Amino acid sequence: MEFFDRVAELFAEAWLYNFTFDLGRYLVAAPIAFLLIHTLCRPFFIQRRIQARQAGAADIRRELRVSVIAALVFSTVGVAVFAGIQAGVVKAYSSATIDPLTIALGFVASVIGHDAYFYWTHRAMHHPRLFRLVHRAHHRSRAPTAFAAYAFGPLEAVVQSLYLPLFLLVVPLDSVTIFLFLTHMIVRNAIGHSGHEWFPSGMVGSRWFGWITAVTHHDLHHEHGGANYGLYFTWWDRWMGTEHPDYRQRFDAVTQPDRGPPVIAVPVEAKS
Numbered sequence: 028m029e030f031f032d033r034v035a036e037l038f039a040e041a042w043l044y045n046f047t048f049d050l051g052r053y054l055v056a057a058p059i060a061f062l063l064i065h066t067l068c069r070p071f072f073i074q075r076r077i078q079a080r081q082a083g084a085a086d087i088r089r090e091l092r093v094s095v096i097a098a099l100v101f102s103t104v105g106v107a108v109f110a111g112i113q114a115g116v117v118k119a120y121s122s123a124t125i126d127p128l129t130i131a132l133g134f135v136a137s138v139i140g141h142d143a144y145f146y147w148t149h150r151a152m153h154h155p156r157l158f159r160l161v162h163r164a165h166h167r168s169r170a171p172t173a174f175a176a177y178a179f180g181p182l183e184a185v186v187q188s189l190y191l192p193l194f195l196l197v198v199p200l201d202s203v204t205i206f207l208f209l210t211h212m213i214v215r216n217a218i219g220h221s222g223h224e225w226f227p228s229g230m231v232g233s234r235w236f237g238w239i240t241a242v243t244h245h246d247l248h249h250e251h252g253g254a255n256y257g258l259y260f261t262w263w264d265r266w267m268g269t270e271h272p273d274y275r276q277r278f279d280a281v282t283q284p285d286r287g288p289p290v291i292a293v294p295v296e297a298k299s
């Protein structure tokens with residue numbers, strides 16, 4: 028009995044540790060992005076609002092509520108990963124034995140892998156049979172704010188949280204790389220849902236940087252669905268023909284100095 032009590036205690040500790048980190052990174056990144064837009068850097072961002080539609084206080088409260096529930100799911104999956112590492116099923120290097128090059132390669136591989144995983148699971152979630160059950164909670168934010176960064180329904184939160192353990196089954200990562208991957212993910216998610224364009228003008232049409240998704244990319248997805256399923260990169264949407272036809276034009280309009288009021292883009296036919 029004492030053994031089971033000790034196991035339960037260990038799992039409770041691991042769960043609390045995970046939950047603190049999962050919710051903590053959201054509660055740092057989302058408010059910082061929000062405050063930068065609406066207070067510290069307001070003169071810059073006021074010209075860069077993407078949609079004419081604007082989220083209200085009730086939307087932000089909903090995004091916060093749904094994100095906290097998603098963090099509960101993330102931490103539960105995180106405990107399963109912890110148990111997997113303890114049991115030797117999920118591989119992880121000790122951070123004492125790794126070097127900067129290993130960290131850099133692991134980080135790049137995990138981000139590229141995540142972009143592919145996100146694109147295909149996201150497209151699947153837009154299938155009419157799955158959308159309502161899995162992905163609808165996220166799309167209740169037509170004009171998202173940074174607080175929508177983790178606003179996933181419970182089933183979608185499970186899908187999102189499964190990427191890392193699946194990746195770890197194939198490529199072992201150390202704790203520093205996992206920390207960098209998770210930090211990059213929340214920063215890109217908070218910025219990507221902030222409703223304002225952060226990237227420099229000319230980026231989308233650039234031969235050198237056009238492969239990085241601007242905020243307008245995912246914002247157009249929230250506005251209409253049916254296009255722009257990618258997360259960090261434009262590759263999959265371009266290869267699969269699912270990039271919103273107005274993406275570049277819309278980005279250029281948003282990043283133009285002294286532009287007119289924000290516009291609502293033309294809806295596109297959904298590809299599920």
Ligand SMILES: [Zn+2]
Pocket residue numbers: 165171175220245249
């Ligand atoms: Zn989103």
Ligand SMILES: [Zn+2]
Pocket residue numbers: 149153162166248252
């Ligand atoms: Zn979607």
